[in-house]
Amino acid sequence: xxxxxxxLLILTCLIFILSLNGCKKNKQQTTNTRKAxxxxxxxxxxxxxxxGEAVVDISNVSQGYVAVRYSGNARKISIEITGKKDxxxxxxxxxxxxxxxxxLTCGNGTYQIAVYENIQGDxxxxxxxxxxxxxxxxxxxxxxxxxQYVEFTSETKAVKKAKELAKGKEDALSIVKSIYHYVxxxxxxxxxxxxxxxxxxxxxxxxxxxTKKGICFDYAxxxxxxxxxxxxxxxxxIGYSGSVYHAWIxxxxxxxxxxxxxxKFNGKSWELIDPTLAANNDNKDDVKEYVGDGDxxxxxxxx
Numbered sequence: 001x002x003x004x005x006x007x008l009l010i011l012t013c014l015i016f017i018l019s020l021n022g023c024k025k026n027k028q029q030t031t032n033t034r035k036a037x038x039x040x041x042x043x044x045x046x047x048x049x050x051x052g053e054a055v056v057d058i059s060n061v062s063q064g065y066v067a068v069r070y071s072g073n074a075r076k077i078s079i080e081i082t083g084k085k086d087x088x089x090x091x092x093x094x095x096x097x098x099x100x101x102x103x104l105t106c107g108n109g110t111y112q113i114a115v116y117e118n119i120q121g122d123x124x125x126x127x128x129x130x131x132x133x134x135x136x137x138x139x140x141x142x143x144x145x146x147x148q149y150v151e152f153t154s155e156t157k158a159v160k161k162a163k164e165l166a167k168g169k170e171d172a173l174s175i176v177k178s179i180y181h182y183v184x185x186x187x188x189x190x191x192x193x194x195x196x197x198x199x200x201x202x203x204x205x206x207x208x209x210x211t212k213k214g215i216c217f218d219y220a221x222x223x224x225x226x227x228x229x230x231x232x233x234x235x236x237x238i239g240y241s242g243s244v245y246h247a248w249i250x251x252x253x254x255x256x257x258x259x260x261x262x263x264k265f266n267g268k269s270w271e272l273i274d275p276t277l278a279a280n281n282d283n284k285d286d287v288k289e290y291v292g293d294g295d296x297x298x299x300x301x302x303x
Contacts, residue, residue, distance in 0.1 A: 043067035043099040051128035064142030067099035074117035084109040140233035152225040162226035220247040239300040
C-alpha cells in the first residue's frame with residue numbers, strides 16, 4: 001500500500017466546508033431513465049419565502065433545489081439548509097443579484113433554511129429563518145441539476161466535451177467509463193493549488209478542463225458535471241479518505257458492470273469513484289485494493 005499512502009499525501013485539499021453527520025439515503029427505489037440533457041434550474045418566484053433583503057424561491061423544490069436572492073449590503077452571506085435527521089449544509093455566497101441554487105440532498109421531508117449576513121470577519125447576524133416541505137418527483141433530481149458546487153450549462157466546455165466522449169456509446173456504463181478514463185488520463189494533481197487554496201474555494205469545471213490540473217475538489221466537480229449533463233445521476237461527495245480530507249464522486253447506474261476492475265456498479269446502490277486517486281497512482285491494483293468496498297471513505301457531504 002506504499003503507492004496508495006504516497007498518493008493520499010498529495011490529495012490533501014484545503015476545502016473550507018464545515019463537517020456534518022451523514023444523511024440517510026432515501027429508501028425509495030425509483031429507477032432512473034437516463035436522458036442526455038442539461039437541466040437548468042429556475043427561480044420563477046411562484047412560491048417564495050420573502051424577507052426583504054433575502055428571498056428564498058421554493059417554487060421548484062420538487063425538482064430538488066431552492067434558489068436564494070440577496071439584495072442587502074453585506075459583503076457575503078451564509079446559508080444553512082437543514083434536512084431530516086437535523087442534517088445541516090452550510091454555504092457561503094458573495095454578494096450577487098443573481099439567484100444562487102442549492103441542492104436538497106436529504107430527500108423528502110421538512111427542511112429549514114436560514115440566511116445570515118456577514119458583519120465583520122467571521123461574525124454573522126441572522127437575517128431570516130423559515131421552513132418548507134419537499135416531495136421530490138424523482139429522488140435522483142438533486143444529483144442531476146447544477147448547483148453552487150457543480151456549476152454548468154449547455155454552453156459549458158466540460159459539457160460539450162462530455163457529449164463528445166459519450167457519442168456512439170450505447171449505455172450509461174460505457175459513458176461513465178469513457179468520461180472516467182478521460183479525466184484520469186488528462187487531469188494532473190496541482191500541488192501548488194492544494195497548498196494555497198483559499199477558504200471558501202469553489203471549483204470551475206471549465207478551468208480544470210482547460211488547465212488540465214486541479215485538486216480533488218476539481219476532479220470531482222468536473223466528472224460530476226460531465227456525467228450529470230449526460231443524464232447520469234452523480235453525487236459530489238466530500239469527507240475523509242483515511243485521515244485525509246478529500247472529495248470523490250458516487251454515481252448510479254441501472255445496469256451492472258465494472259470499470260477497470262476498480263469500481264463496481266451493482267445496479268442496487270450508489271457506488272464511489274475516486275478519480276483523483278486513480279489519476280495519481282500508477283499501480284491500479286493498489287487503487288482497487290484501497291477503494292475496495294468503501295471502508296476507507298467517511299462521507300460527510302453529498303452535493
